[in-house]
Amino acid sequence: MSQNPATSVIDAASVDAAINSRMSVRAFLPDPVPRATIEHLLRLAARSPSGTNTQPWKVYVLQGASRDGLVEKVCAAHDALRADPSLAAVYKEEYDYYPEKWVSPYIDRRRENGWSLYGLLGITKGDKDKMHAQHQRNFRLFDAPVGLMFTLDRIMGRGSLVDYGMFLQTIMVAARGHGLHTCPQAAWNGFAKIILPHIGAGENEMLVCGMALGYADPNDRVNGFHTPRETVESFTRWLE
Structure with missing residues (x-):
């Protein structure tokens, strides 16, 4: 792989297409993903930037029995949490992914995202059974054959989460x-006490997030859901 700064990307349109076509897929086909392909993706991601080249990422790839076993454990815990909300004290995220207090415009975008998805799936406000089932689709990896779990050494600072974001995006x-799709998932974070022992993570590691990887099911309506994006003008200020 050339790392010459003078190297040109010949097919810029393909790079643009890869970025623009990335989406959070919520229904996958059961088709297996070759190990060589997964290794190739991780090898590319290893080129992601990190502060002073710390490369803080650690990846656990779950397929087959290891994948299915984790799905079973976490789905059972998710059901138990619904039956006994006091278990929320046990299943707690190690770091705050979302703010403690929501304000506009972020809460507005969050609500639009949630109700647009639920509307597409025919889930009405107050239908707790269907909401629970849809939320649990996260813990079934949306049927993807590959689950990725990402951890970080607790000794690292918050800047390493910035590095991690670039790694995940790559x-x-x-x-x-x-031809593959993904769904990055912070939903797993609350069940780290189950996940970390299952994957064999060390005591010094914390769960950053999970990710589903596989081939998208083109016939499932949920994959017709595309989230809107703000315009460049709305989030950019030009200084001259």
């Missing part, structure tokens, strides 16, 4: 070049 964009 995996997701690279996956598009191989």
Whole structure:
């Protein structure tokens, strides 16, 4: 792989297409993903930037029995949490992914995202059974054959989460070049006490997030859901 700064990207349109076609897929086909392909994606992601080249990422790839076993454990815990909300004290995220207090415009975008998805799926406000079932689709990896779990050494600072974001994005964009799709999932974080022992993570590691990887089911309506994006003008200020 050339790392010459003078190297040109010949097919810029394909790079743009990979970025623009990345989406959070919520229904996958059961088709297996070759190990060589997964290794290739991770090898590309290893080129992601990190502060002073710390490369803080650690990846656990779950397929077959290891994948199915984790799905079974976490789905059972998710059901138990619904039956006994006091278990929320046990199943707690190690770091705050979302704010403690929501304000506009972020709460507005969150609500639009949630109700647009539920509307597409025919889930009405107050239908707790269907909401629970849909939320649990996260813990079934949306039927993807590959689950990725990402951890970080607790000794690292918050800046390493910035590094991690670039690493995750590289995996997701690279996956598009191989006809694959992904869904990054913070939903797993609350069940780290189950996940970390299952994957064999060390006591010094914390769960950053999970990710589903596989081939998208083109016939499932949920994959017709595309989230809107703000315009460049709305989030950019030009200074001259």
